[in-house]
Amino acid sequence: MQVYKVGGAVRDRLLGLPVTDVDRVVVGATTEEMLAQGFRPVGADFPVFLHPKTGEEYALARTERKSGRGYGGFTFYASPEVTLEEDLIRRDLTINAMAEDDQLNLTDPYHGQRDLEARILRHVSPAFAEDPLRVLRVARFAARYAGLGFTVADETMDLMRQLSESGELQALTAERSWKEISRALMEDHPQVFIQVLRDCGALKVLMPEVDALFGVPQPETHHPEIDTGLHTLSVLEQSALHKQPLTVRWACLLHDLGKGLTPEEEWPRHIAHEHTGLKLIKAVNERFKVPKDCQELALLVGQYHTHGHRALELKASTLLELLQSFDIYRRPQRFEEFIVACEMDARGRKGLEQRSYPQADYLRGAAQAARAVAVQPLLEQGFKGPELGEALKRERLKALKIYKDNA
Incomplete structure (x- = not known):
């Protein structure tokens, strides 16, 4: 023994x-x-x-x-x-x-030490192709060790391609897939995970909604990188560089899915992509039985990220609606994660990675102003039930108008 x-x-x-x-x-x-x-x-x-x-x-x-x-x-x-x-x-x-x-x-x-020194991820035997989960695992290892210079061997990529085309990936359970995806997103280079899946054809099988973003142009004035897929990879890269949690990284991956539905004749503009993308975000969430906190943030970021970017221009009433949508009074952390997801989105643009994002502190200040409105004085004035809710809303709107004027 x-x-x-x-x-x-x-x-x-x-x-x-x-x-x-x-x-x-x-x-x-x-x-x-x-x-x-x-x-x-x-x-x-x-x-x-x-x-x-x-x-x-x-x-x-x-x-x-x-x-x-x-x-x-x-x-x-x-x-x-x-x-x-x-x-x-x-x-x-x-x-x-x-x-x-x-x-x-x-x-x-099987010469693992030699491959370690050569920085190669190589399969051990042809039996590799019998387990579809290995496609996700290799992509995850590529994301983990990309910083050390590791790449996937050509012959291993060929086997991963065969697996992707075989239909075997559909046999993976939602739980197993999500376990690999979530672990990969928390690696130092999660964008490499998505890129490797795309290179071997697995992304269009597992997440066709994300795969569809590659080759879709955006206005060059706002997006020097132009390609929506490349932008998504950059946003994911920024989320890792800034050590964001899984909820934020997942939201960063899915935030622009609506752009994949824009008719070609409307390119490079993507009017209302925030709303058209919601059904796609929902579908991906359901496919992998994603945890509730990740699901919720992805949907909220998908719907409101352009509000985040335009925060300084929003009317006080729109700002209040945004804060209410996030239930900032009971769930302040979720709004904070939304803010940083918006910042990662803004930084995930070619040449603009270091640009300041004043919208972040502005939104934090707005949330603070709304939360500072006390309920007790309104109770003392006799407000209760739905009337109390309306009075509270009026006072918060007033507070936001003052905040906006002084910002």
């Missing part, structure tokens, strides 16, 4: 990066032997155990065979006869198919 660290722990140590998750493979052991040593079994699909003291995961070496569609369409075989090399060959990328023992002796049958 031999224990090896495998996968990400080995890869990141060799790259000189912090090791967070440690996976271990046990070669030459049976389930019974693991149980006899006090290991606790977890997972229904294949034999994984928790260490009796540390709680860390140990998996028996196993092989797998394609038996159905999608990520879950595999049967696993674990036995003491399965070798370390047989276990490693079923992994996705060569850089994830290395193992080391306690003395840091490296087992690298």
